Amino acid sequence: MFGFTIIYNQKAPLKLKGGVTFEYISESKRTYQFNYIKFEKFNNDKLFVNNDEFIIGIDGVILNLVDLKRSYARTDYADLIFQLWKASGNKFPNYLKGEFSGFIFKKQTEELYTFNNHVASKKIFYTNFSETTIISSSIENICLYSKSAEYKLKLNTIAAYELLTSGGMFENQTLINDIFRLGAGEYININNGELIVDKYYNFNSIEYTIGSKKEAFTALSESFEEALKLQYQKDIEYNYKHIATLSGGLDSRLNVMLSDRLNYKNDVFCFSQSNYADDRISKKIARDLNLKHTFIPLDKGIYLRNLRENNSICEGLIFYLSSAHFNYALKNIDLNNYGLIHSGQIGDGVLGGLISNLTSNKKDFYSKIISNRLINKLDRPVGFESTYKSDEIYQLYNRVFNITHSGSFVAEKYQTYLVSPFMDVNFMEVCFSIEPKLRYKQKLYVEWINEKYLEVVKYTWERIGFKPDNISKIYLSKYTNKIKKEFYTLINRTDKLSMNPLDFWFNEGLDIQEFFNKAFYERIHLLENNLELLDDIKKLYKLGNTIEKSMVLTLLDFINYFEINV
Numbered sequence: 001m002f003g004f005t006i007i008y009n010q011k012a013p014l015k016l017k018g019g020v021t022f023e024y025i026s027e028s029k030r031t032y033q034f035n036y037i038k039f040e041k042f043n044n045d046k047l048f049v050n051n052d053e054f055i056i057g058i059d060g061v062i063l064n065l066v067d068l069k070r071s072y073a074r075t076d077y078a079d080l081i082f083q084l085w086k087a088s089g090n091k092f093p094n095y096l097k098g099e100f101s102g103f104i105f106k107k108q109t110e111e112l113y114t115f116n117n118h119v120a121s122k123k124i125f126y127t128n129f130s131e132t133t134i135i136s137s138s139i140e141n142i143c144l145y146s147k148s149a150e151y152k153l154k155l156n157t158i159a160a161y162e163l164l165t166s167g168g169m170f171e172n173q174t175l176i177n178d179i180f181r182l183g184a185g186e187y188i189n190i191n192n193g194e195l196i197v198d199k200y201y202n203f204n205s206i207e208y209t210i211g212s213k214k215e216a217f218t219a220l221s222e223s224f225e226e227a228l229k230l231q232y233q234k235d236i237e238y239n240y241k242h243i244a245t246l247s248g249g250l251d252s253r254l255n256v257m258l259s260d261r262l263n264y265k266n267d268v269f270c271f272s273q274s275n276y277a278d279d280r281i282s283k284k285i286a287r288d289l290n291l292k293h294t295f296i297p298l299d300k301g302i303y304l305r306n307l308r309e310n311n312s313i314c315e316g317l318i319f320y321l322s323s324a325h326f327n328y329a330l331k332n333i334d335l336n337n338y339g340l341i342h343s344g345q346i347g348d349g350v351l352g353g354l355i356s357n358l359t360s361n362k363k364d365f366y367s368k369i370i371s372n373r374l375i376n377k378l379d380r381p382v383g384f385e386s387t388y389k390s391d392e393i394y395q396l397y398n399r400v401f402n403i404t405h406s407g408s409f410v411a412e413k414y415q416t417y418l419v420s421p422f423m424d425v426n427f428m429e430v431c432f433s434i435e436p437k438l439r440y441k442q443k444l445y446v447e448w449i450n451e452k453y454l455e456v457v458k459y460t461w462e463r464i465g466f467k468p469d470n471i472s473k474i475y476l477s478k479y480t481n482k483i484k485k486e487f488y489t490l491i492n493r494t495d496k497l498s499m500n501p502l503d504f505w506f507n508e509g510l511d512i513q514e515f516f517n518k519a520f521y522e523r524i525h526l527l528e529n530n531l532e533l534l535d536d537i538k539k540l541y542k543l544g545n546t547i548e549k550s551m552v553l554t555l556l557d558f559i560n561y562f563e564i565n566v
Helices: 065-071 077-095 139-148 157-166 213-237 250-261 277-289 299-305 307-314 324-331 347-353 391-404 406-413 425-433 436-452 454-458 471-490 502-508 510-527 531-543 546-562
Strands: 003-008 020-025 031-037 047-050 054-062 098-106 111-116 125-129 132-136 179-181 186-191 194-199 241-245 266-272 293-297 338-342
Touching: 003 054, 003 098, 003 111, 020 047, 031 047, 031 054, 031 098, 047 077, 054 077, 065 077, 077 098, 077 111, 077 186, 111 132, 125 139, 132 139, 139 546, 157 391, 157 531, 157 546, 213 241, 213 250, 213 338, 213 425, 213 436, 241 250, 250 266, 250 277, 250 338, 250 347, 250 436, 250 454, 266 277, 266 324, 277 293, 299 324, 299 502, 299 510, 307 324, 307 406, 307 546, 324 406, 347 391, 347 425, 347 436, 391 406, 436 454, 436 471, 502 510, 502 546, 510 531, 510 546, 531 546
Parallel strands: 241 266, 241 338, 266 293
Antiparallel strands: 003 031, 003 132, 020 031, 047 054, 054 098, 098 111, 111 186, 125 132, 125 179, 186 194
């Protein structure tokens, strides 16, 4: 697993395989270990430096690194980071853009500062064993240390029920008690033995300042195009070819078609059920733009059986099928000559898809729950809702940043990074500063595209079955999609309703059913010491659809692999 593992005040042995390790013994005789396993792509954006004053590590890709060096007249990367930190303290990651995480350790004071990026598309886990703190991009490395320290791992039952309802964790939870995940825009500061977790950036702080469509259109276009250029220029900086996802949706096509307008030529790939709308629409767009198009068929859902492989990528944070289709697609593409994987990730979300209602005092926190069967078992602490100014921001943190990012974790397995102009912080700030009534039900999104990017609306939008050239077609699709669903259900061809018709594949594939059942019955005994959870899991697996079953298998596989006490 790529990234950092830091053992602050090490008291038990842990030798990690691979990478580079720095060890430091302070004057107070405390031992600190820093390990970094990296891949070579975008190597100049990565940093691991050990000198007399500090140890600094940056993993990932900093999209604006060249601009920062120029602006602050610094040629040395480590010096730039240290100077930014000295100037802005714990807020300094606000200078950075991209897919990054990192740390700064000051040897003289033994102060450790560790940070995630603004949107938590990087994994960072942390825990405290007595006086020792472990911070790692891999939960497995923390578990290895816990065993060497003879610390028993126990299931976080609250997080387990969160997984079984929402498909992932809320806030900073993991499936193991006392192991937490560092969230979006968060940092850990350890000073004088005290560990503090706080935010250097908070989306709750964005105020509604844009109330007109004209102002919104201008701000959206300026920030979107700036973000897109920054991402594609990073490929050019390293002399990589461009590659992007392309489907029948609006998000990916806006990225691809605007980049084409700006003379960034992508090779594109699509993955779905053969001859589904995503397949047909993406091929037509690519053909019209003269782009190389690769299609990876997901037919029969053979990737559904890759439980351990996909669970190892997300490490129990998200149900294993969440991006298993993306993982399967990347297996079938040679990425060696390409740079970043460009996408339209979460475009529909930030442009209105996360708003469940327009009543400011009504916070529908469970509007995006995947399964309601065990929703009565969710246990939220008092004051949980007050953490978020709206259910939209709640969904942003707990669905987008905690679940949607599984694709980012997959990309790193293939030694690159997944980016989207919609995930650029400046663009997101513009989106969340627009009055919700304008963005509700993505009305503004469609109007913006029709105002600024007419070429995008020439093609059918997979979700509605029409060209998105008139907002009335979105409302009409509510009825046409219902008729289509009823028809294909009646003739048992629900494979026509989705790019990845999981239930159809499960019901038609005896091999998938056998795999699921074998994985379930071989592991269900692991819950015998928790009869309530055991009973709930059995009911969910028996009655649930394919996704609900996969959430059960995710939990059981995680418990089995890490030997978790329940």
